[in-house]
Amino acid sequence: xxxxxxxLRAERGGAAKGMAIVIDLRAAGYSYGGSAxxxxxxxxxxxxxxxxxxxxxxGAGKTTLLKLCYGELKPSEGQVALFGKDSRMLxxxxxALVRQRIGVVHQDCRFLDHLTLAENLALxxxxxxxxxxxxxxSLSQLMSWVGLSHRxxxxxxxxxxxxxxxxxxxxxxxxxPDVIIADEPTGNVDWEMSQRLLTLLGExxxxxxxxxxxxxxxxxxxxxKPLVQARVxxxxxxxxxxxxxxx
Amino acid sequence: MxxxxxxxDALRQRLADLAELALGDRASDRVVPPTGHTVWLTVLSAAAxxxxxxxxxxxxxxxGRLADAWAEDLAQSxxxxxxxxxxxxxxxxxxxxxxxxxxxxxxxxRALTPAExxxxxxxxxxxxxxxxxxxxxxxxxxxxGEDLDVEGLxxxxxxxxxxxxxxxxxxxxxxxxxxxxxxxxxxxxxLVLIAGVMGAVVSLAAQAALAANAEVIRVLRLIGARDFYxxxxxxxxxxxxxxxxxxxxxxxxxxxxxxxxxxxATGGFLTYLGFSxxxxxxxxxxxxxxxxxxxxxxxRAALRALARFE
Ligand SMILES: Nc1ncnc2c1ncn2[C@@H]1O[C@H](COP(=O)(O)OP(=O)(O)O)[C@@H](O)[C@H]1O
Ligand SMILES: [Mg+2]
Numbered sequence: 001x002x003x004x005x006x007x008l009r010a011e012r013g014g015a016a017k018g019m020a021i022v023i024d025l026r027a028a029g030y031s032y033g034g035s036a037x038x039x040x041x042x043x044x045x046x047x048x049x050x051x052x053x054x055x056x057x058x059g060a061g062k063t064t065l066l067k068l069c070y071g072e073l074k075p076s077e078g079q080v081a082l083f084g085k086d087s088r089m090l091x092x093x094x095x096a097l098v099r100q101r102i103g104v105v106h107q108d109c110r111f112l113d114h115l116t117l118a119e120n121l122a123l124x125x126x127x128x129x130x131x132x133x134x135x136x137x138s139l140s141q142l143m144s145w146v147g148l149s150h151r152x153x154x155x156x157x158x159x160x161x162x163x164x165x166x167x168x169x170x171x172x173x174x175x176x177p178d179v180i181i182a183d184e185p186t187g188n189v190d191w192e193m194s195q196r197l198l199t200l201l202g203e204x205x206x207x208x209x210x211x212x213x214x215x216x217x218x219x220x221x222x223x224x225k226p227l228v229q230a231r232v233x234x235x236x237x238x239x240x241x242x243x244x245x246x247x
Numbered sequence: 248m249x250x251x252x253x254x255x256d257a258l259r260q261r262l263a264d265l266a267e268l269a270l271g272d273r274a275s276d277r278v279v280p281p282t283g284h285t286v287w288l289t290v291l292s293a294a295a296x297x298x299x300x301x302x303x304x305x306x307x308x309x310x311g312r313l314a315d316a317w318a319e320d321l322a323q324s325x326x327x328x329x330x331x332x333x334x335x336x337x338x339x340x341x342x343x344x345x346x347x348x349x350x351x352x353x354x355x356x357r358a359l360t361p362a363e364x365x366x367x368x369x370x371x372x373x374x375x376x377x378x379x380x381x382x383x384x385x386x387x388x389x390x391x392g393e394d395l396d397v398e399g400l401x402x403x404x405x406x407x408x409x410x411x412x413x414x415x416x417x418x419x420x421x422x423x424x425x426x427x428x429x430x431x432x433x434x435x436x437x438l439v440l441i442a443g444v445m446g447a448v449v450s451l452a453a454q455a456a457l458a459a460n461a462e463v464i465r466v467l468r469l470i471g472a473r474d475f476y477x478x479x480x481x482x483x484x485x486x487x488x489x490x491x492x493x494x495x496x497x498x499x500x501x502x503x504x505x506x507x508x509x510x511x512a513t514g515g516f517l518t519y520l521g522f523s524x525x526x527x528x529x530x531x532x533x534x535x536x537x538x539x540x541x542x543x544x545x546x547r548a549a550l551r552a553l554a555r556f557e
Binding site: 070071072073074075092093095096097099100104106110111112114115119123124126127128171173 | 462
């Protein structure tokens with residue numbers, strides 16, 4: 001695997017740097033409309049530059065909580081503030097701009113299957129009105145960072161699970177976001193690959209990016225201990241309990 | 248001035264958005280996958296509707312010209328019917344011609360000869376009729392200019408030659424002009440219907456394309472695309488297709504209109520069905536209008552579809 005350091009080191013003044021809390025949930029809750037609420041009374045503050053694991057059994061609401069954190073869902077109770085702005089007060093364009101600052105690795109990756117891997121990675125630039133043709137350098141560096149240079153012209157359905165996850169991470173960081181949210185990024189990959197993904201996320205965190213990583217895999221969290229300084233949040237019965245730095 | 252600033256900024260943004268929509272870029276076009284059958288639905292329906300619209304336009308223009316022509320020709324030519332006892336007929340006819348001779352605005356006046364009258368009646372009454380024994384009115388053909396005072400002439404004739412009746416053909420011209428006007432209304436109605444069907448079909452095609460690409464829309468929104476960007480990806484494509492289809496249909500329609508039989512022998516109305524002069528510019532508006540309709544219909548459909556995704 002051809003690996004290099006994370007390429008997008010352009011140090012920006014960083015709105016996130018001056019801001020203590022980038023994502024802030026106050027008594028937030030979400031219900032899918034069924035009988036029992038999926039989440040309720042969630043208090044969660046992510047300081048800029050922090051690394052958090054979100055853990056809990058399958059069905060605990062990890063994905064739901066992450067969706068609140070990047071505005072795919074709006075809280076049905078309480079408040080969610082993204083970069084200091086109430087997500088329910090954001091206009092649709094405002095939400096789009098917030099998302100350009102939050103890179104998301106979705107549980108199911110979500111690529112456009114009719115575009116090549118390189119085109120998929122460039123997509124966030126394109127929709128933000130930037131010209132990917134002018135940023136081929138950083139694009140190819142990014143692909144080499146996740147070890148996918150040789151797969152640039154492949155279509156997503158042809159990628160392996162590990163390749164998809166690394167590609168999803170590359171797409172999540174192409175905009176040099178302040179926050180990276182990853183939902184079970186190691187779900188479909190072997191142990192070695194999950195270590196590699198953790199290393200990449202740790203590298204991003206050391207560059208000052210806020211990371212929120214959901215996983216039900218406690219072994220992964222234990223393995224991360226030497227790599228990153230992370231706090232662990234446990235989601236159970238629809239509520240968040242801080243589990244501190246140890247499990 | 249300060250209050251104008253945001254307005255101007257919004258306007259500038261709108262204009263920039265429109266320019267971007269028109270120019271676009273190939274990379275953005277690739278964002279939405281091509282969807283087979285809706286392409287042809289849009290192109291073919293736009294072509295068919297444009298083809299029909301060209302005919303409807305030709306109809307409205309033709310009826311307009313026809314009504315004008317009838318109004319003009321017939322206003323100029325009038326007839327005076329003179330019913331008088333045989334003994335006085337010649338004297339009264341002379342009196343009428345004398346009046347006409349001194350009436351301003353009468354371009355020409357001429358009494359029909361008995362032979363001409365016979366020729367007029369022959370189709371109805373047969374060739375062997377002893378016309379000289381029938382108490383036929385004398386007929387005087389007159390052609391009036393613009394400055395002819397028809398009512399004044401009518402009054403003077405009534406006063407001086409009571410047997411003379413001036414017929415300016417209003418009675419049978421009115422229904423013809425009314426019929427032409429009604430045809431023109433039908434032409435406009437057809438244009439409105441065509442526009443409506445076109446909008447509906449494009450709307451349906453756009454909705455089908457949007458529904459087929461729900462996942463694409465979701466992904467684009469999640470990676471930070473503004474609604475405008477997503478809507479543009481769809482509207483641009485559908486608009487260009489409608490524009491192309493309508494352009495093709497318009498060209499075919501104009502060729503068809505040009506190829507219509509045009510010899511006068513084929514009869515009044517067909518002779519007029521076509522475009523003349525500045526009228527040729529009207530069909531050029533058809534593709535532009537189709538493009539605009541497609542743009543508005545798709546944008547509406549796209550923004551509605553987008554509302555379902557956060
Ligand atoms: N779109 C949905 N509609 C209805 N219920 C849902 C939906 N998504 C998730 N849920 C329910 O909400 C709960 C939390 O789901 P989720 O957030 O996906 O948990 P996790 O990611 O921890 O496995 C589960 O009970 C799940 O069945
Ligand atoms: Mg989940």
